Amino acid sequence: MSDVTQKAPKRSLFAPDARTQKRNRAEKRFQYYGMAAVGVGIFALIVLLTSILGSGLSSFRQTYISFPVDLLAERIDPEGNRNPAEMAAVTTFGYMPLLAMSFQAHLEAEGIEHEMGARELAAMLSDDAPAQIRDRVLANPDLVGTTIDVQILVGGRIDGFFKGRVTMASAERDRNVSPAQLVLAQVLADRGDVVTRFNWDFITAPDASGQRPEAAGLGVAIIGSFYMMLVVLALAPPIGVAASIYLEEFAAKNRFTDLIEVNISNLAAVPSIVFGILGLAVFINFMEFNQSSPLVGGLVLTLMTLPTIIITTRASLRAVPPSIRQAALGLGASRMQSVFHHVLPLAMPGILTGTIIGLAQALGETAPLLLIGMVAFVREYPDLMSTHSNSFPLMGDGATALPVQVYSWTQRADPAFVERASGAIIVLLVFLVVMNAIAILLRRRFERRW
Amino acid sequence: MKDLNEMSQTDQESAVDVLKMQARGVDVFYGAGGRTGSAAGMAADLAADKNVTHAIKGVDVDIADKTVTAFIGPSGCGKSTFLRVLNRMNDTIEGCRVTGKVTLEGEDIYDPNVDPVQLRAKVGMVFQKPNPFPKSIFDNVAYGPRIHGLSSNKADLADIVERSLRRAAIWNEVKDRLDAPGTGLSGGQQQRLCIARAVATSPEVLLMDEPCSSLDPIATAQVEELIDDLRSRYSVVIVTHSMQQAARVSQKTAFFHLGNLVEFGDTDKIFTNPSDPRTESYITGRIG
Amino acid sequence: MLSILTAIVVLGGLGFFLGRQRAIASAGGDARILHSLPVYYGTNVALLTVVPAVLVLGVWLIVQPMVIAGAAIDLIPEQGVTQAGSRDLVMSDVRRLADGINTGVERGAFTAAEAASLDTATTDIRAVLADVGVALGTDVEPAILAAAQRSRQMSDTASTWMQVIVLGLAVAGLTYAWLRTNKDLRARNTVERAILGLLITASTLAILTTVGIVLSMVWESANFFQLYRWQDFFFGLEWRPSFEGGSELGLIPLLWGTIYISLIALLVAVPIGLFAAIYMAEYASRRVRSVAKPLIEVLAGIPTIVYGLFALITVGPLLRDYFAAPLGLGTSSSSVMTAGIVMGIMLIPFVSSLSDDIINAVPQSLRDGSYGLGATQSETVKQVVLPAALPGIVGAILLAASRAIGETMIVVLGAGAAARLDLNPFEAMTTVTVKIVGQLTGDTDFSSPEALVAFALGLTLFAITLCLNIFALVIVRKYREQYE
Structure with a gap:
């Protein structure tokens, strides 16, 4: 009789054999792989965030220069009657020389040495500065003829110099900035005439053209995103919850409901750009809504968000124990009443959480919005009620959206827009963090275990 | 070895007294978190902590070789927990701490130098629910020998698999379909496959955690018969819910109640003449 | 109105x-x-x-x-x-x-x-x-x-x-x-029937959306194929649109770029995601899990445009300066590698959380059975847990692949715009999604094949991802049923 035990010699537990040692080493190795994988994931997250924060935080600060400006009446109000309507005929080009002259005069008055011509000197100021002065004058015609102290934007390269993006060495090679300008800027900064400070305009101002990154802001994009979120919020949760209630509480198991189920899970995984194509073909080409309007963007994002909301809502409806339904039915309530009076309120926290997560997803979505024209350059703040007569009355004005603005800025030549794009992402991430924090709070506050 | 086997078959009563495992003052705590400390001090600490569940309280048991020892008691009395103490399966549960001394042939199995992997190769286990791996019948049985490197070649491995399946009294039923998935067998066959799987690593002690509780009466009878067979080679410890089963298959019985070992002794004595009133109440069906 | x-x-x-x-x-x-x-x-x-x-x-x-x-x-x-x-x-x-x-x-x-x-x-x-x-x-x-x-x-x-x-x-x-x-x-019954009708309408919106997607793309694709031979589209090896006419609109180079980038993304995401999931499910203590799991899932909540910018300003230049240029493999910062790696990072949480669910669905009794035989934890994972979870994990990987193929912003910003059939991963290539964006952004004339091709591309993309999704969903659903 041969016995299995005979083949394995008796071994003490305290004497690990070579094979066991090898196995244990493999075990350790395997565990390290796992730790390494988790580490790589977290490391990637940290690198991603530091890279964005590192290149974007500076966009919240901007460099300004202060000097007195003579608002010469003959230049900006040729008619001489302080009528804003007539003064509006003087474009920003009329204000540019004014600023340049005042700047030069200021330097002379203060006895600051420099070796630059008038043109090179004027190039230090932002192209957007004349517009700022013009807006101020048109708002208050009494300023004409006086001398006002202004604080205006400097050009993007000078700003970059104070943020470390532009150096003397790089200025040598750059057509848009000269070392002499930087030297002067440093002198003015030491005097306190040039300061770098927090810049609200980055959040509130509209986009600016490719030549003046220093003036570009997120105002239009934030409003556009906000309108789209309003559309999504108004449409997606009611429709999503209604669909979930039907599927979870009323639908019989049959081909039709199966088809809906398959559709929902598939739509949740369809590439977002496909929704963009849908929006383009249906809302813009077929229904003829305005291109780049937040309404269309919101509709597309609603369709995208629906699957997410439906899936989470169904999960939270399923989590309500059947005993609640039976209790309501037992008291003589109809099925509809038991659902709307008892199940739905109990599932509310879960539904809210799902909605916020869906909204956050929609807020960061970019690709479909590119196709429905939200990349357009828009400087006018969109109104809630459309100003164009031939568009849908609500949210029909052109706008951009936060993530799309990021994309547009990355497509511009001036490297200063990289800083702007990263800054825009920080704003976007702040919104997302707030939304997710609310979702987590809701879950913590209302989570119920049955 | 051969002589020993023959002797055990001819004279089982004398073999009963060969001591295989011994447990002294074993305490088990759940929810202890990552606490460590000196064994003696920790037991007292943990016992005093209200957030910690004291699952086993100072249990002493001797497991004899070539004997079936049964652990009985009402649900939640700690009998399964104690079974898992014997091959350190509790190590896989987070926050579970074991104090006291458990030895296998005189060696402390909770010594820090002991590798639980080696221990479990010697102290095999069969679980309540048949849990064949989602692999072929052959691979299920070959799993243990493969990981422990018990076979030198393929033929050898096939040999071990066949022997183990024969020993688990299932060979004739599956010999034609060793490549079929183990999950396709009936419940009783699955459980015998799991026993074959445990036997294949040639353990010295076989732990069985309610091995028949999810089987029908016919399958139960087959497994019980098998357990009686296995006694000739291994020391078997079985946790069971059914007192009849304990009486049928075991020589020694331990009665657990609320984490305490109430009574431990010869099965005949426990069932006919228990010394503790609680044992009597349980056996006569008054508590349980 | x-x-x-x-x-x-x-x-x-x-x-x-x-x-x-x-x-x-x-x-x-x-x-x-x-x-x-x-x-x-x-x-x-x-x-x-x-x-x-x-x-x-x-x-x-x-x-x-x-x-x-x-x-x-x-x-x-x-x-x-x-x-x-x-x-x-x-x-x-x-x-x-x-x-x-x-x-x-x-x-x-x-x-x-x-x-x-x-x-x-x-x-x-x-x-x-x-x-x-x-x-x-x-x-x-x-x-x-x-x-x-x-x-x-x-x-x-x-x-x-x-x-x-x-x-x-x-x-x-x-x-x-x-x-x-x-x-x-019986006013209540009438009203409730009306509400039910409303609920059913809401739930059919999912079908309507799918129908809308398919119809709009099929319609415009049909227009495209009237202007451009379908053989040339599906088997063309050149992508050279020109708005003066005579464009070459071959799908193959775009498809190659898409597949190449997705492959690299999966090569990054699958091992890391899978090992991370195994570590979280089998090894990590509750404390570690409660910190690491949400952190990795944060990666899933970050919009893809952020990854795109990350590829553009950090990963692309890094790869170019430290790998491509020294190795003499190219001087482009947007490349298959850039987009692939960044997309891989994006997919890590996707693979890991799906796999985590699936690994956790493997019954504990199987693990116990393996430990009871003296297997180490890694042996248990490799030989028992993973084989048992395999169908589910394959489903998760397919879903990740479908994500990778349909991803747009990362490739728009990280992969480049040149359609190329090449093996060098440090070369800029382009994908189906990049070209959809390219052909439909800005002022487009919807009667030219150069614009309409985007719909044919979209249809191709939809068809591929639909197959992957349905296949994956079926596998995952089967797998879930097995252990329920």
């Missing part, structure tokens, strides 16, 4: 109060003998007032332009249509002119009577309209003007009729429902 809707809503509100009142009156003021709560009677009347009217209004608004367009196009001679290119283009001219004239009337360029008798011979309509801020593309042809005038006239008449019919319907509904209201009417 708005006024008519408001009128309907007001009528509905009125109906609600009247219905409620009548119900209570029919019960002699004692609400307890009513069949349903008074609210239901009110709602019942309101529903019958609003729903039919709104439905008719909706249908009318869809059908009216079609009918008018059909009538107006008859006025345009056959050769006028062929000249302009297509019916659609002519009709959009007609519509623009009609809208322009209406705006002109609104802004006082001419009176309504003058507008009705406009003549291309006597008035330069384009100039007049330009004065009031309506820009027309070309001078107005008499045939177009005639068509525009007819369509204006018809829509005036139609609008009047629409108002009469819709409001009449609302009033009729109100009256009928109000008359039927009495204490025995």
Whole structure:
């Protein structure tokens, strides 16, 4: 009789054999792989965030220069009657020389040495500065003829110099900035005439053209995103919850409901750009809504968000124990009443959480919005009620959206827009963090275990 | 070895007294978190902590070789927990701490130098629910020998698999379909496959955690018969819910109640003449 | 439009109060003998007032332009249509002119009577309209003007009729429902049936969306394949669109870029995601898990545009300066590798959380069985848990692949725009999604093959991801059922 035990010699537990040692080493190795994988994931997250924060935080600060400006009446109000309507005929080009002259005069008055011509000197100021002065004058015609102290934007390269993006060495090679300008800027900064400070305009101002990154802001994009979120919020949760209630509480198991189920899970995984194509073909080409309007963007994002909301809502409806339904039915309530009076309120926290997560997803979505024209350059703040007569009355004005603005800025030549794009992402991430924090709070506050 | 086997078959009563495992003052705590400390001090600490569940309280048991020892008691009395103490399966549960001394042939199995992997190769286990791996019948049985490197070649491995399946009294039923998935067998066959799987690593002690509780009466009878067979080679410890089963298959019985070992002794004595009133109440069906 | 809707809503509100009142009156003021709560009677009347009217209004608004367009196009001679290119283009001219004239009337360029008798011979309509801020593309042809005038006239008449019919319907509904209201009417049942109808409609929106996606893409793709041979599209090895005509629009280089980038992304995401999931599910203590798991899942909540920018400003230059340039493999910062690695990072949480769920669904008894035989944890994972979880994990990987193939922003910013059939991963290549964006962004002429090809690309993308999704969903669902 041969016995299995005979083949394995008796071994003490305290004497690990070579094979066991090898196995244990493999075990350790395997565990390290796992730790390494988790580490790589977290490391990637940290690198991603530091890279964005590192290149974007500076966009919240901007460099300004202060000097007195003579608002010469003959230049900006040729008619001489302080009528804003007539003064509006003087474009920003009329204000540019004014600023340049005042700047030069200021330097002379203060006895600051420099070796630059008038043109090179004027190039230090932002192209957007004349517009700022013009807006101020048109708002208050009494300023004409006086001398006002202004604080205006400097050009993007000078700003970059104070943020470390532009150096003397790089200025040598750059057509848009000269070392002499930087030297002067440093002198003015030491005097306190040039300061770098927090810049609200980055959040509130509209986009600016490719030549003046220093003036570009997120105002239009934030409003556009906000309108789209309003559309999504108004449409997606009611429709999503209604669909979930039907599927979870009323639908019989049959081909039709199966088809809906398959559709929902598939739509949740369809590439977002496909929704963009849908929006383009249906809302813009077929229904003829305005291109780049937040309404269309919101509709597309609603369709995208629906699957997410439906899936989470169904999960939270399923989590309500059947005993609640039976209790309501037992008291003589109809099925509809038991659902709307008892199940739905109990599932509310879960539904809210799902909605916020869906909204956050929609807020960061970019690709479909590119196709429905939200990349357009828009400087006018969109109104809630459309100003164009031939568009849908609500949210029909052109706008951009936060993530799309990021994309547009990355497509511009001036490297200063990289800083702007990263800054825009920080704003976007702040919104997302707030939304997710609310979702987590809701879950913590209302989570119920049955 | 051969002589020993023959002797055990001819004279089982004398073999009963060969001591295989011994447990002294074993305490088990759940929810202890990552606490460590000196064994003696920790037991007292943990016992005093209200957030910690004291699952086993100072249990002493001797497991004899070539004997079936049964652990009985009402649900939640700690009998399964104690079974898992014997091959350190509790190590896989987070926050579970074991104090006291458990030895296998005189060696402390909770010594820090002991590798639980080696221990479990010697102290095999069969679980309540048949849990064949989602692999072929052959691979299920070959799993243990493969990981422990018990076979030198393929033929050898096939040999071990066949022997183990024969020993688990299932060979004739599956010999034609060793490549079929183990999950396709009936419940009783699955459980015998799991026993074959445990036997294949040639353990010295076989732990069985309610091995028949999810089987029908016919399958139960087959497994019980098998357990009686296995006694000739291994020391078997079985946790069971059914007192009849304990009486049928075991020589020694331990009665657990609320984490305490109430009574431990010869099965005949426990069932006919228990010394503790609680044992009597349980056996006569008054508590349980 | 708005006024008519408001009128309907007001009528509905009125109906609600009247219905409620009548119900209570029919019960002699004692609400307890009513069949349903008074609210239901009110709602019942309101529903019958609003729903039919709104439905008719909706249908009318869809059908009216079609009918008018059909009538107006008859006025345009056959050769006028062929000249302009297509019916659609002519009709959009007609519509623009009609809208322009209406705006002109609104802004006082001419009176309504003058507008009705406009003549291309006597008035330069384009100039007049330009004065009031309506820009027309070309001078107005008499045939177009005639068509525009007819369509204006018809829509005036139609609008009047629409108002009469819709409001009449609302009033009729109100009256009928109000008359039927009495204490025995099963108002609640009617209202609940209406609500159920609403719920069903909401849930069919998922189907409608799919149908919308498929139809819109199939329609435009069909137009594309009339202008461009489908063999050349599906098997073409060159992608060289040019808006002067003679474009080469071959799918193969785009598909190659897509697959190559997705492959690299999966090579990054699958091992890392899988090992991370194994570590979280099998090894990590609760403390570590409670920190690491949310951190990794944060990666899933970050919008893809952020990853795109990360690829553009950090990963791309890094790879170029430290790998591609020293190895002499290229000087482009946007490359297959850049996009692939960043996309891989994006997919890590996707793979890990799906795998984590799936690994956790493997019953503990299998692990116990393995430990009980003296297997180490890694042996248990490799030989028992993973084989048991394999179908689910394959499903998760397929879903991740579908994500990778459909991902847009990362490749737009990280992969480049050059369509190329190449093996060098440090070379810029492009993908299907990049080209969809490229061909449809900006001013596009929807009758040119260069724009329409985007729909064919979209259809291809949809078909591929649909297959992957359904396949993955079936596998995952089967797997879940196995352990439930």
